[in-house]
Amino acid sequence: MKVSLVAGGAGFVGANLIGHLAQAERSVVVIDNMSRGKEQFVSSAAVSAGRVIVIKADCSVQEEVAEAFAKASQLGDIDEVWHLAANSDIPAGVADSAVDLKDTFMTTHCLLKEMKQYQVKEIHFASSSAVYGDLGPVTLQEDIGPLLPISNYGAMKLASEALISAAAESFLFKANIFRFPNVVGVPATHGVILDFVNKLIGSPDQLVVLGDGTQQKAYLHVSDLVEAMLLIRARETKNKIELINIGPVDEGVTVRHIAETVVSRVSPGAKIVYGSGNKGWVGDVPKFSYSTLKLQGYGWAPKLGSAAAVRRAIDEVASQLGK
Amino acid sequence: MKVSLVAGGAGFVGANLIGHLAQAERSVVVIDNMSRGKEQFVSSAAVSAGRVIVIKADCSVQEEVAEAFAKASQLGDIDEVWHLAANSDIPAGVADSAVDLKDTFMTTHCLLKEMKQYQVKEIHFASSSAVYGDLGPVTLQEDIGPLLPISNYGAMKLASEALISAAAESFLFKANIFRFPNVVGVPATHGVILDFVNKLIGSPDQLVVLGDGTQQKAYLHVSDLVEAMLLIRARETKNKIELINIGPVDEGVTVRHIAETVVSRVSPGAKIVYGSGNKGWVGDVPKFSYSTLKLQGYGWAPKLGSAAAVRRAIDEVASQLGK
Numbered sequence: 001m002k003v004s005l006v007a008g009g010a011g012f013v014g015a016n017l018i019g020h021l022a023q024a025e026r027s028v029v030v031i032d033n034m035s036r037g038k039e040q041f042v043s044s045a046a047v048s049a050g051r052v053i054v055i056k057a058d059c060s061v062q063e064e065v066a067e068a069f070a071k072a073s074q075l076g077d078i079d080e081v082w083h084l085a086a087n088s089d090i091p092a093g094v095a096d097s098a099v100d101l102k103d104t105f106m107t108t109h110c111l112l113k114e115m116k117q118y119q120v121k122e123i124h125f126a127s128s129s130a131v132y133g134d135l136g137p138v139t140l141q142e143d144i145g146p147l148l149p150i151s152n153y154g155a156m157k158l159a160s161e162a163l164i165s166a167a168a169e170s171f172l173f174k175a176n177i178f179r180f181p182n183v184v185g186v187p188a189t190h191g192v193i194l195d196f197v198n199k200l201i202g203s204p205d206q207l208v209v210l211g212d213g214t215q216q217k218a219y220l221h222v223s224d225l226v227e228a229m230l231l232i233r234a235r236e237t238k239n240k241i242e243l244i245n246i247g248p249v250d251e252g253v254t255v256r257h258i259a260e261t262v263v264s265r266v267s268p269g270a271k272i273v274y275g276s277g278n279k280g281w282v283g284d285v286p287k288f289s290y291s292t293l294k295l296q297g298y299g300w301a302p303k304l305g306s307a308a309a310v311r312r313a314i315d316e317v318a319s320q321l322g323k
Numbered sequence: 324m325k326v327s328l329v330a331g332g333a334g335f336v337g338a339n340l341i342g343h344l345a346q347a348e349r350s351v352v353v354i355d356n357m358s359r360g361k362e363q364f365v366s367s368a369a370v371s372a373g374r375v376i377v378i379k380a381d382c383s384v385q386e387e388v389a390e391a392f393a394k395a396s397q398l399g400d401i402d403e404v405w406h407l408a409a410n411s412d413i414p415a416g417v418a419d420s421a422v423d424l425k426d427t428f429m430t431t432h433c434l435l436k437e438m439k440q441y442q443v444k445e446i447h448f449a450s451s452s453a454v455y456g457d458l459g460p461v462t463l464q465e466d467i468g469p470l471l472p473i474s475n476y477g478a479m480k481l482a483s484e485a486l487i488s489a490a491a492e493s494f495l496f497k498a499n500i501f502r503f504p505n506v507v508g509v510p511a512t513h514g515v516i517l518d519f520v521n522k523l524i525g526s527p528d529q530l531v532v533l534g535d536g537t538q539q540k541a542y543l544h545v546s547d548l549v550e551a552m553l554l555i556r557a558r559e560t561k562n563k564i565e566l567i568n569i570g571p572v573d574e575g576v577t578v579r580h581i582a583e584t585v586v587s588r589v590s591p592g593a594k595i596v597y598g599s600g601n602k603g604w605v606g607d608v609p610k611f612s613y614s615t616l617k618l619q620g621y622g623w624a625p626k627l628g629s630a631a632a633v634r635r636a637i638d639e640v641a642s643q644l645g646k
Binding site: 094097098101105109112113131133142143144145146147148149150151152154155156158159161162163165166167168169170241243 | 417420428432436454456465467468469470471473475478479481482486488489491493564566
């Protein structure tokens with residue numbers, strides 16, 4: 001029996017991924033501190049079929065990771081680790097660098113240490129477009145530099161990439177480093193759509209938006225993200241490190257567009273109140289164009305563009321919250 | 324009174340720097356855990372003139388850094404931090420990632436946290452060419468990517484750059500990130516020259532060299548390095564982050580050349596025994612060409628090329644060890 005270990009697997013992306021990993025000859029062990037993740041996000045069908053086991057543990061605490069690896073290795077041969085554990089509250093990480101240090105970076109350090117111990121040779125890592133910082137109006141390809149992230153979140157994702165890169169020189173056989181775009185869908189645990197829907201449920205008459213609404217970003221639906229990751233995982237390549245942007249192929253949609261769509265779905269007629277400036281918070285990159293040419297070269301294309309992904313996610317998140 | 328705080332200031336580079344910082348209106352506070360640094364490396368003239376204070380503290384322990392900042396701030400206004408603290412034993416860091424995590428990265432995290440607390444707005448950081456990893460035969464300019472370091476040392480230097488970059492977006496006014504080349508000179512605490520001289524003192528008849536001796540690297544003398552850093556510090560620029568390679572302008576010298584020069588200086592006639600391969604250890608980049616065009620554009624040129632720097636350093640290190 002092969003075992004996939006998924007750190008942060010009870011969160012938004014993990015919940016969408018693990019159903020695809022569990023198979024006849026493969027068990028999935030989810031490790032999650034349940035800060036945002038929830039056990040019920042993990043498919044109950046897969047759990048009751050005995051193919052998925054959920055362990056509550058903090059991936060930034062070495063002893064807890066060691067214990068989880070010990071349990072997982074009793075099920076079979078751990079041959080891959082998916083590292084999806086991270087802080088997802090970027091402003092909180094800007095206010096206190098200890099947040100991303102612990103949840104975004106030390107998770108990586110602890111997981112790699114245990115992988116070395118258990119001779120697990122393959123890692124799939126959820127990095128982020130935040131590693132690019134704010135390079136202005138250039139196209140963000142995987143090999144661009146300099147990398148000067150503007151949030152502690154981005155910094156600790158880059159730090160994690162760097163540590164994985166060193167591990168690939170030393171003991172890993174394969175490291176897929178996925179640079180995620182903004183991802184939408186359910187079960188939503190954070191992000192602009194959940195935020196707007198929650199705000200409107202709290203006060204149905206108006207929606208206060210950070211910034212002037214002109215921020216434009218590309219969004220990918222989580223179903224397309226998962227498909228891309230599985231495609232990359234299945235590819236045979238010579239490169240030990242596959243560094244790859246995952247994202248939509250369009251220029252994205254504005255915050256104004258999202259706000260208006262959420263209002264019309266959740267609370268039609270609510271007034272939208274905009275702030276000023278085109279940055280929502282320190283660490284927020286107003287607009288960037290993200291190259292996914294490399295991934296497209298592998299034959300991948302998203303089923304949903306940014307606008308369609310956002311529309312579908314708004315529907316899903318509203319339903320998740322009973323609207 | 325202004326105060327310069329120099330983390331790792333009792334080490335090799337710090338010992339050469341602090342004499343240039345201490346002035347009539349400026350005190351220097353050295354913080355060093357004395358793992359490689361030594362109090363006697365710090366100019367006794369400067370110490371007895373009351374311009375330099377040495378505090379033994381571990382920069383990777385927040386409480387100790389906080390205490391050192393508190394003491395330093397009693398002398399005056401801390402307006403800059405030089406961050407030279409790091410592990411300097413790259414192979415040790417490859418064997419155990421905890422080494423560079425603590426000494427190369429957590430030092431950065433702790434210093435930045437205290438800088439934010441004390442509103443210190445300027446940092447000068449000793450980064451490294453190791454952040455580039457092994458990109459093959461390309462010219463390493465500051466904006467090249469991808470950054471895939473091959474040692475935990477390089478990874479934790481890149482992680483430190485990333486954290487400083489995020490801090491520059493949040494609270495710093497100025498961050499000079501110096502990417503150091505191989506630096507030679509005295510007081511030597513580590514490095515190939517010290518290693519060779521020590522080996523020959525231990526067994527004067529032969530010198531065993533890791534690798535086949537064809538590894539070629541560029542070396543800068545520490546006197547040129549210090550001059551470059553002071554030049555960059557004195558420049559007025561609009562950029563908050565100055566990311567800059569410091570290094571010689573030549574292609575460097577081979578390990579064989581260094582071995583032969585050390586032998587002829589320290590133990591003429593000793594046999595040199597080479598290993599195989601052109602990598603000395605995991606994390607060792609065999610050959611790279613390092614662009615210093617940006618720095619040259621500021622009017623800087625090294626007084627010594629690689630060969631002259633190595634020759635002078637061998638003399639200095641041999642004298643330091645009584646040969």
